[in-house]
Every structure is written in structure tokens, then in C-alpha cells.
Amino acid sequence: MTLQPQRDPGSFRDPSGQVFLVGDRVYRAIYGDALSEWEATSAFVGRMAEQGRIVATSVAPNDVLAAEANQPRAVLEHERLPFISYPYEWSFAALKAAALHHLDLQLEALAENIVLSDASAYNVQFVGARPVFIDVLSFRRYRDGEFWVAHRQFCEQFLNPLLLRSLLGISHNSWFRGSLEGITSVDLARLLKWRHKLSWNVLTQVTLQASFQRSAMSQKGAVDGDKIRRIGFPKTAYGSMLTRLRSWIQTLQPADGNSTVWRDYATTTSYNSDESESKRAFIAEYAAAVKPSMLWDLGCNTGDYSAVALEAGAEYVVGFDFDQGALDAAFSRATSTGMRFQTLFLDAANPSPSQGWAHGERRSLGSRANASGLIGLALIHHLAISRNIPLDQVIGWLVGLAPTGVIEFVPKTDPMVIELLKLREDIFPDYGTEAFEAALGKHAAILRRQTISASGRTLYQFDRTAR
């Protein structure tokens, strides 16, 4: 049986190529004139791919897409990445790493007379904390005097979301998720205070760009694009604009200073308490027994238990958390250790939806779920009590994400839950061990359980396939 190529619904903007899935393999068709650009840039792309900075790419036979009506001129095959994520799921540190990666590639390309035709943040993906560029057809030959065509897009998808956090202390995730093209300079400029504009970089890249944009829009018909293009942009200016942006972005830090607190938290919180020791042992035993090829750690915090699972036998971990500071710390831990640990922002009560063009351009978290294992530690009470989600539904959702896993139940006797209920009426009479076990037992087999704290916190290992 031959598998039909499935067109990637997120790959439609660029007429030069199109991504297809055939079974679990990823192909990219090249159409029309794009072939000559590919031939001119493939040596550069190959070198970057060898360094792991661009996704591994090889030439595939054209007949893998024989079933397609629109026959490509050439077909490439890409290595499949562990997990596709979107910029609105990245923490500040991850978005910053992606921005620097993008600029570094551009600078090296420019030195070889190659440019990037776009600056979409969606073209950067992560393997662990390592950014990888995936759209090889975005590279094309540099034309003398050309402008950096994707500058606006770079600002909207990388720079402005970073500035939102670094100048104003607001995370980019919600805004970016609502506005898939990013944050416009006109919008960001409206939020800035006078003191922000004392910086030459902010003044030019945000304020001035926004003013130009607004003025140009109001001077209808006054601008001749051909003539602007004829004036041109010197290559040295192109290069120094990239370099300048790079060194500026390198210095950006969150204005709310969260990450320092959490980095301290990671180093000062005691790991040698009995509770965390038992937790680590339980997770290690689970990971060693199941050896999940893909483990999701929901509520990963700074990644302590992800690290335990990786050491014990998990091959790859995607950690999710709601706390930006914890995520940035987890990202920097993954960067410095090189562990296969990817960190993403998640409000579990409101996971990423299917959205964009025809609801298919950016996929929902659920449709990307590919975990073979799951850990959900110190998570249940945040959903069942803080967010009022019925316990049974919380467990159903978690068990639905992966066939095996470990879930921690935090009872009402625990100080954290007491804290959550301190100022509100207890409308959760059924929230307790008995209800938890009944609900988990309904969805999966409970393989083992262990109470790990005096307050009654208990870990459960489940297997939904063993039922």
C-alpha cells in the first residue's frame, strides 16, 4: 500500500515550496524558479545542517510525491523533529534564543551573498533548548542594493514580543497567540513611555518605524515603491543593521526580574528532603520501566523531575509550565546541560487551539500530542481547585494525553491546598483520595501508589493500555 502525501496545512504562503507528510516522513516540494535559488543556496544550507543549525535535509526522489497533481521540480526530505511548537508557546528565553539564531544565520548567509526572504518565527523550532531553522527554501541569492525585506516581520515576530517583556514586563504569549503574525511596531509604540525612547535602538526600531508607518499610511498615494527600491540599501548597512539588532537583543532581559528569583529558587530549594527524594525515586523507577520516547512533564517548574526522568531512561521530555520565571530557568538549565528537554508555556485550562487560516495553520496542542509517557506533579489541585475543573475531567484529560504516566494527588490536608481554599468557600466536597482513585481507576489501571509526604501527597503510576 502506498501512502498518500498529506499537505501540511500550515505551509501555503510561499509559492516556492510546500511541505508534505508521507506516513511519518517529512518532504518539501520545490516548484518553479525556486529550484535555481535552492541550487544556489544548498551548499550553505548543507553546512548549517551539519552544524545542527538548520534541520537535516537530503534530496529525495521526485516520485515520493507522484500522487500530487502539481508536480514539483525537486523534492527534499527533512529529518522529523521531536515536537513542533509555536512562538506563543515559548518563554522569553526561548524566543530570544530563536531571534539570535535567526540573526546569526542571516549574518553568515549575507557574508556568502545569501539572504532570508522572510523572518517568520514559526520557521524556528527547538530540539531541547537548541533552535533549529526549518524552512530551507527561505534562503535565496542576495540582490545588489536590496532592502532587508523581512525586517518588519522580524520586528513583529521576534523583537517586539521580546521588548514587551523586557521594557514593560508583560509576557508575549497571550498577545502572540491572539495575533499570529506577532506584535506590530505601531501597537508597541503606543505602550512605550518617554524613558524607553531614550534608547537609540528603541527610538529607531520601534518609535521611528511606527511613525514612518503611520505617516506613510496617512499620506495616501505619496510613496513610489519602485523609486525607494531604486535608492537601495547598501550591503554594509544591511549587515550592520543585523549586527546591531543582534547585540541589542543579546542584552534584553525580562523587566519583571522573575527569572532571577526562580533561578535562586532552583538552587536554594532543598532537594534532599524525604519528600523530593521519594518523588525522584518514584519518577526514576517509572522512567526506567517504561523508557518513554516522548515524555510530557506538565507543571515542570525548573525541570528537576524532567532531568530525573531523562537520566533514568526517558529519551526526550517536553516540559510545560504556567510560570514564566520557571520556564526561563528551565530553558537555561536545558541550554547549559544540553539535555533533551524542551520547555513550553501552557495554561492547562486553556491549551493552544487549532487556529490561523482555515483553522489548520497552527495546530492545537491536543492534535500534536505524541507523548508515550506523562508526569503531572503538584498539578491536580491547580486545575481542580483553582480553576474549578471537575476532578474526573482533569484526570480524563491527563490520561488521554499519554498511555502511561505518573500523577500526584495533593489532598485537602496539604498546606498548598489549604492556602488555595483560605479565601474562598470550599465547594469541592468530593475532592479527596477516594474520588481521585475512583476517577483514575475508571480511565486507566493503577499500577502502584506511594504516599510521599506527611500531608498525604500521593503518587500514582497508571497505564491506560493495561486495562
Place this chain on the structure above:
Amino acid sequence: MLNTLSAFLVFSLALGLGQPAHAYLDPGTGSMFLQLLLGGIAGALVTLRLYWAQIKLYFSSRKSAKTETTEKQ
């Protein structure tokens, strides 16, 4: 102030560029103008640096000429 500045820039560019040709504006116009400006500044800096080098050269050659004459005396 900035609005005035940018309006002036856009206006002067538009004047310099001659007759209006398009009623529709590329949404990247702000970025293009910024690049024109930065490209212009970069060009001006290169020119200034060349002048500066010449000025330095002028003075250093005068100085060394002076030193030579002093040495001769």
C-alpha cells in the same frame, strides 16, 4: 516631535521621489523608510570617518614635518 520629524522625512522623500504612483501602500513602508534612514546614516558615518582620517592625516603630517624641522635646527 517624532511625528513631525517622520512626517517631514516621508514628505521630503515623497517629494524627492516625484509623482505618486501607487494608491496602495505596502504595509512594510515603515520598515523601508527606517532602512533608508539607517542606510543614509551609515553612509554619512563612512563619509565622516573618511574626512576624519584625512583631517588626522593632515595634522599628523604637519606635526611630523614640524618635528623634522625642529630636529634639523
